[in-house]
Amino acid sequence: MIKVVIIGAGNVATHLYRTFSETEDVAILQVYNRNPEHLKFVKEPEKRISDLQNLENADVYLIAIKDEAIPEFVLEMPETDGILAHTSGSQPMNILNKFENFGVFYPLQTFSKNKQIDFKNIPVCLEANTKANFHLLKKLAEKIAENTYEVNSEQRKALHLSAVFVNNFTNHMFAMASEYCRKNELPFDILRPLIRETVDKIESLDPIDAQTGPALRNDKKTIQMHLEMLDENQKKIYTILTESIQKLHGKKL
Amino acid sequence: MIKVVIIGAGNVATHLYRTFSETEDVAILQVYNRNPEHLKFVKEPEKRISDLQNLENADVYLIAIKDEAIPEFVLEMPETDGILAHTSGSQPMNILNKFENFGVFYPLQTFSKNKQIDFKNIPVCLEANTKANFHLLKKLAEKIAENTYEVNSEQRKALHLSAVFVNNFTNHMFAMASEYCRKNELPFDILRPLIRETVDKIESLDPIDAQTGPALRNDKKTIQMHLEMLDENQKKIYTILTESIQKLHGKKL
Numbered sequence: 001m002i003k004v005v006i007i008g009a010g011n012v013a014t015h016l017y018r019t020f021s022e023t024e025d026v027a028i029l030q031v032y033n034r035n036p037e038h039l040k041f042v043k044e045p046e047k048r049i050s051d052l053q054n055l056e057n058a059d060v061y062l063i064a065i066k067d068e069a070i071p072e073f074v075l076e077m078p079e080t081d082g083i084l085a086h087t088s089g090s091q092p093m094n095i096l097n098k099f100e101n102f103g104v105f106y107p108l109q110t111f112s113k114n115k116q117i118d119f120k121n122i123p124v125c126l127e128a129n130t131k132a133n134f135h136l137l138k139k140l141a142e143k144i145a146e147n148t149y150e151v152n153s154e155q156r157k158a159l160h161l162s163a164v165f166v167n168n169f170t171n172h173m174f175a176m177a178s179e180y181c182r183k184n185e186l187p188f189d190i191l192r193p194l195i196r197e198t199v200d201k202i203e204s205l206d207p208i209d210a211q212t213g214p215a216l217r218n219d220k221k222t223i224q225m226h227l228e229m230l231d232e233n234q235k236k237i238y239t240i241l242t243e244s245i246q247k248l249h250g251k252k253l
Numbered sequence: 254m255i256k257v258v259i260i261g262a263g264n265v266a267t268h269l270y271r272t273f274s275e276t277e278d279v280a281i282l283q284v285y286n287r288n289p290e291h292l293k294f295v296k297e298p299e300k301r302i303s304d305l306q307n308l309e310n311a312d313v314y315l316i317a318i319k320d321e322a323i324p325e326f327v328l329e330m331p332e333t334d335g336i337l338a339h340t341s342g343s344q345p346m347n348i349l350n351k352f353e354n355f356g357v358f359y360p361l362q363t364f365s366k367n368k369q370i371d372f373k374n375i376p377v378c379l380e381a382n383t384k385a386n387f388h389l390l391k392k393l394a395e396k397i398a399e400n401t402y403e404v405n406s407e408q409r410k411a412l413h414l415s416a417v418f419v420n421n422f423t424n425h426m427f428a429m430a431s432e433y434c435r436k437n438e439l440p441f442d443i444l445r446p447l448i449r450e451t452v453d454k455i456e457s458l459d460p461i462d463a464q465t466g467p468a469l470r471n472d473k474k475t476i477q478m479h480l481e482m483l484d485e486n487q488k489k490i491y492t493i494l495t496e497s498i499q500k501l502h503g504k505k506l
Binding site for chain 2: 067068090108109110112115117121122123125147149151154155157158159161162163164165166167168169170171172173174175176177178179180181184185186188190191192193194195196197198199201202203204205206207208210211212213214215216219221222225226229230233236237238240241244245247248
């Protein structure tokens, strides 16, 4: 039985709580949040704590709070034999090095409070200050996820940055198209099969080989026509991405 | 039985040929391409033609050639009673108005030669110069696709532009991340579940509401850290997309 305390009450904390609650061989002892108001998602009231002095001894303390709140938490957190592991993509492991046992437990996924998620398919990126600690974090991760990776702090930072491109910026492409459709009285739904196929395609192809469109063809006429249809902000983005596609493929405008 | 001739030998022509070949109540009479070498995908040699003088009388001639080749084809194409319909997203219907019967049959999807595609889920955008012609094109489209839309030339142009954002530019986000992972010796595979979830999320949410990330949170520290990790081209794109996300959500850097 791995005994776990969860620190935090945001999206990641909520999802970790839900998933581990349903996992054999894992016991959630407590969920800590400074503001107890936000702990209502914890079904068992006795497990909600908002004072670090009431912490029980756990094997792993999973820190799922905002990056900028981590340093202050580290100051306040009492010494413990358990492993302190944060869940942040961008913070180095050593932010926790005042403790004896520490590491990182980073699930590479986007979490929304109201959307159920299956941890099974989420890659969990792990790092720890000792082999034994790594082993325990890996054991814990494998209880819920099929794929775990050993990823050092530098690599994790690079992954987190890549995630901004494939998740945040990709979503913004969808949002821009959605706005554009709205303005032109077109249903965004009509684009959904294309979005699906865009992603299906890269299951079998490297995205660099999956590229199509006027930028790749250097179809100047279509590019020009499109630019005339866009507002200043859209135009800037269209131009810079067209140039970037051409650069990546060794072409020139 | 709707009699169809396909004009062209590219990705769209190939997919239309394959799909209509397997469709009841549709007969492909011929496939035309100026260069007969490219017609090998047509299983029946007698249906391959490379001289417009040998065209048979069809109900619909589907023009699936490059946009820039359409004007010359229009000049060469003999008069006919059938409907001439192009399959281009960006060309106006009236490019075909020298004919008596004309329209547009635009499947909104990205086609690759080596990837099978199920037309059933592809939205087909239709336009025609008369009600009767529209009716016949719609009947033809419904033989292969579940969703057909009446879309005028202006709207189609806007859709085609939106498709550049959700397909070409989105794919470029994946390609940039793939490059970045390669340089940092990280497997791109680790990002696939996140990509899947990015798309799954907008099945139930408007993409504007699905936005997350440092730009939306205006997390200046993370943004600054990311910028320091990128080369000039990547930095430019990161900055402009971050600003655009903040603009769309009424925030300021």
